[in-house]
Amino acid sequence: MASKRWNFRITKTRIVMLVIFLLTLLFMVWRYCVGLGASTNLNDAYPWGLWIGADMNVIALAGAGFSMAIITHVFHIHKYEPMARRCLLISFIGYVLVLLILIVEIGRWDNFWRPFVSPGIHSPMFEVYMCIVAYMILQAIELVDVGTEKVAPNFNKKMQKIMPVIFVIACVVPLGHQASLGSLYLAMPAKLDGIWASTAMPWLFLLSSFFVGPAVAILEYLWSSKRYHMKTDIDMLRGLTRISACLMAVYLVIKIADLVVRGQLGRIFEFSAVSNLFLLEICLLTIVPIIITLLPFGKTKGGVMVFSISAVCGLILTRVNVVFTGMHAHLGGGYFPTWFEIFSTVGLFCICILAYLYITENFPIFYGLPGDADGETELESAPSGFNQAIM
Amino acid sequence: MAIKGVLVDITKCVGCGSCTVACKMWNNQNYVNPETKETENAHGFEAELDSNTWTTVQYVKAQKDGKEVLRYVKRQCMHCQDPSCSSVCFAHAFHQTEEGAVQYDPELCVGCRYCMIACPFDIPKYEWEKAFPSVMKCQFCSSKLAQGEAPACASVCPTNALVFGDRDALLAKAHEIIAAEPDKYVQHVYGENEVGGTNWLYISDVPFGDLGFPTNLPQTSVPSNVHKFTRFTPAIFIGGAALWSGVYLYSSRRHKVAEHEGKHEEEKHEE
Ligand code: SF4
Ligand code: SF4
Numbered sequence: 001m002a003s004k005r006w007n008f009r010i011t012k013t014r015i016v017m018l019v020i021f022l023l024t025l026l027f028m029v030w031r032y033c034v035g036l037g038a039s040t041n042l043n044d045a046y047p048w049g050l051w052i053g054a055d056m057n058v059i060a061l062a063g064a065g066f067s068m069a070i071i072t073h074v075f076h077i078h079k080y081e082p083m084a085r086r087c088l089l090i091s092f093i094g095y096v097l098v099l100l101i102l103i104v105e106i107g108r109w110d111n112f113w114r115p116f117v118s119p120g121i122h123s124p125m126f127e128v129y130m131c132i133v134a135y136m137i138l139q140a141i142e143l144v145d146v147g148t149e150k151v152a153p154n155f156n157k158k159m160q161k162i163m164p165v166i167f168v169i170a171c172v173v174p175l176g177h178q179a180s181l182g183s184l185y186l187a188m189p190a191k192l193d194g195i196w197a198s199t200a201m202p203w204l205f206l207l208s209s210f211f212v213g214p215a216v217a218i219l220e221y222l223w224s225s226k227r228y229h230m231k232t233d234i235d236m237l238r239g240l241t242r243i244s245a246c247l248m249a250v251y252l253v254i255k256i257a258d259l260v261v262r263g264q265l266g267r268i269f270e271f272s273a274v275s276n277l278f279l280l281e282i283c284l285l286t287i288v289p290i291i292i293t294l295l296p297f298g299k300t301k302g303g304v305m306v307f308s309i310s311a312v313c314g315l316i317l318t319r320v321n322v323v324f325t326g327m328h329a330h331l332g333g334g335y336f337p338t339w340f341e342i343f344s345t346v347g348l349f350c351i352c353i354l355a356y357l358y359i360t361e362n363f364p365i366f367y368g369l370p371g372d373a374d375g376e377t378e379l380e381s382a383p384s385g386f387n388q389a390i391m
Numbered sequence: 392m393a394i395k396g397v398l399v400d401i402t403k404c405v406g407c408g409s410c411t412v413a414c415k416m417w418n419n420q421n422y423v424n425p426e427t428k429e430t431e432n433a434h435g436f437e438a439e440l441d442s443n444t445w446t447t448v449q450y451v452k453a454q455k456d457g458k459e460v461l462r463y464v465k466r467q468c469m470h471c472q473d474p475s476c477s478s479v480c481f482a483h484a485f486h487q488t489e490e491g492a493v494q495y496d497p498e499l500c501v502g503c504r505y506c507m508i509a510c511p512f513d514i515p516k517y518e519w520e521k522a523f524p525s526v527m528k529c530q531f532c533s534s535k536l537a538q539g540e541a542p543a544c545a546s547v548c549p550t551n552a553l554v555f556g557d558r559d560a561l562l563a564k565a566h567e568i569i570a571a572e573p574d575k576y577v578q579h580v581y582g583e584n585e586v587g588g589t590n591w592l593y594i595s596d597v598p599f600g601d602l603g604f605p606t607n608l609p610q611t612s613v614p615s616n617v618h619k620f621t622r623f624t625p626a627i628f629i630g631g632a633a634l635w636s637g638v639y640l641y642s643s644r645r646h647k648v649a650e651h652e653g654k655h656e657e658e659k660h661e662e
C-alpha cells in the first residue's frame with residue numbers, strides 16, 4: 001500500500017466546487033482593491049455581518065475535534081478513536097476555513113500579526129485569536145502523529161513520548177476560545193437582547209460546542225459510511241447521542257435557570273419574532289434531541305441522524321440569534337449580505353470540502369472504520385467502491 | 392495632569408454648527424461625503440457621524456411642557472473613563488492620554504471592527520470606501536489638550552454651550568446649574584455614571600432618552616464586567632489541565648489494569 005499513488009477522483013460536483021473557489025479567489029482580489037464598502041453591505045450600523053456569523057458557527061462546529069478528543073483521549077473510550085481522528089481532521093479544516101474567511105473579513109489583513117506584538121490582553125477577541133492559533137499548532141502535531149503511524153513507524157514511536165501531553169493540552173486550549181466567543185458579547189450588555197445577554201454566555205457557548213461535537217461526528221460518520229459502503233455501527237452512535245443528550249439536559253437547566261434569575265423567563269413566551277426564534281433554537285438544540293434519545297426511534301439510524309441534524313441546526317441558530325436576532329432591535333434591519341459575501345463564504349467552504357475529500361481518499365488512516373476487523377483490506381479496496389453519486 | 396472634560400449644556404446650543412466646522416478644519420477633513428460624493432452638513436436633522444465627520448450637531452424634535460421644541464445635540468466620542476472600545480481591541484490600538492482623551496492608533500488596527508460594535512454610544516466609524524481602512528472617531532483634539540488648550544470645537548462655541556475644563560470641576564458645576572434651576576433642567580448629569588463615567592458631560596431641559604441618548608446603559612464600567620470573565624482564563628486553563636490530566640491518568644490506569652486481567656479490549660494499541 002505504500003506505493004499507492006496520489007489520486008483524486010474528478011466528478012462534476014467537484015469541478016463545480018473548484019470553479020466556485022477559483023472565482024472566489026478572483027473576486028477576493030477585487031475586494032482587496034475596492035475595499036469593504038463596495039464589495040459588502042457592511043456599514044457603520046452593521047460592522048459585523050455574514051462572515052462573522054459564519055465564523056462563529058464554524059468554530060462552534062469545529063468543536064467536534066475537541067469533544068471527540070476528550071471522549072477518546074482523556075476518558076479513554078477507545079471505540080470512538082477512528083471517529084475522533086476524522087473529527088480532528090474536519091475540525092482542523094474548519095479552523096482553516098475560519099482563518100480564510102477572516103482574511104477576507106478584516107479591514108487591515110496586512111496587520112494580522114499586530115496582536116502578537118501589541119496584545120490587547122483584556123479583549124475576549126485576543127483570547128479567541130491566541131487559542132485558535134495555539135490549537136491549530138497542536139492539531140497539526142496530532143495530524144502528523146496520525147499520518148506517520150503507518151508510513152514512518154520509527155518516528156511515530158518517538159512521538160508517542162510527547163503525545164499524551166499534546167492530547168491533554170489540546171483538550172484544554174479550546175475551553176479558552178469556545179468560552180471566549182461567548183464573552184465577546186458581554187461587552188454589549190445594552191445592545192444584545194435580554195434573552196441572550198447573560199454572564200452565563202461563555203459557559204453556554206462552551207457547553208453547546210462540546211455537546212454538538214458528537215452530532216457533527218455522527219453526521220460525518222454516516223456520510224462516509226455511505227461513501228465507502230461500510231456497515232454502520234448504530235449502537236456506537238447511540239452511545240454518543242446519549243453522552244450528548246445528558247449534557248444537553250444540563251445546558252437546558254442552566255439556560256432556564258439563567259432566564260429565571262435575570263427575570264427574562266416571561267419574555268420567551270411573548271411569541272414575537274425574537275422569542276419564537278429563541279424557542280426554535282432551544283427546541284432544536286436540546287429538547288428535540290433529548291426526546292429522540294428517549295424514544296425507541298432513537299435506536300435507529302434515522303433516529304441518530306435526526307438527532308444530529310437537529311442539534312447542528314440548533315447550534316447554528318444559537319449563534320445566528322446572538323449575532324443577528326438579538327442585536328436586531330439595536331442595529332435595525334439595515335443589513336443583508338451582498339452576493340460577494342455569500343459567494344465567497346460558499347467558495348471558501350468548497351475548497352475546504354475538497355481538501356477533506358482529497359485527504360480522506362489519500363490517507364487511508366482516516367476511514368478505517370471501527371468494527372471492521374479487516375480494516376486494512378477494506379482500506380485498499382475502498383476507493384474502487386467509492387460512491388460517485390454522493391460527491 | 393487632571394482629567395479634562397467638556398460640559399455640554401443642551402439648553403444653550405443654538406445649532407449653528409460652528410463646532411462641526413472647527414472640528415473638520417482642525418482635523419483636515421473635507422465636506423464631501425467620500426461615498427456619495429455629495430457635500431453634506433455636519434449639522435441638521437440628517438446629520439450623522441461617519442469616518443469623515445467626527446462630530447455632528449443633530450437637530451431633534453422633542454416635547455417640552457406639551458409643546459414641540461427643537462433641540463440641538465452635539466455628538467462625538469464621549470471619552471469614557473473606562474472605554475469599551477479600548478478594552479475590546481485585541482491589538483491594543485486605543486489608549487488613554489493623561490488628560491483622559493481616548494486615542495486610536497491606526498498603525499496597530501487589524502480592522503476587526505469589534506470596537507465599533509462594542510462602543511455603547513456607537514461612535515467609532517469605518518472608512519468603508521478605502522482598501523486599507525482605519526477606524527475614525529473624535530480624538531478629543533489630544534495634541535491641543537496636551538498643550539493645555541481647549542479642543543477646537545469647544546473653543547469656537549459662541550454661546551458657551553460647550554465648556555472645557557477639569558472634569559471634576561465641570562461635574563460640580565453641572566450639579567450647581569441643574570440644582571439652581573430645578574424647573575428647567577432634568578435632574579441628571581448625563582455621563583456622570585453612564586458606563587462608569589464619561590469625560591464629556593451633558594445637561595438638558597428635555598429627557599435624555601428623547602434626545603437619542605441611550606438610557607439603558609449600565610451605571611458601572613462595562614470592561615470591568617467583561618474582566619469578570621477574562622479573569623477566569625488562567626483558572627480555566629489550569630483547572631482544565633488538572634481535570635483532564637486527572638481523568639487521563641485514572642482512566643488509562645483502569646484500562647491497563649483491565650488489560651492485565653485479560654479482559655477483552657477493543658483497542659489493541661495502548662499508549
Ligand atoms: S464613546 Fe465609544 S469610542 Fe468613545 S471612548 Fe467611549 S467606548 Fe470609546
Ligand atoms: S477594528 Fe481595529 S481598533 Fe477596532 S477593535 Fe479591531 S483592531 Fe482594535
Ligand code: SF4
Pocket residue numbers: 413414415417418445446467528529530531532542543544545
Ligand atoms: S474634541 Fe476635537 S476631534 Fe473631538 S469633536 Fe471636538 S474638535 Fe472634533
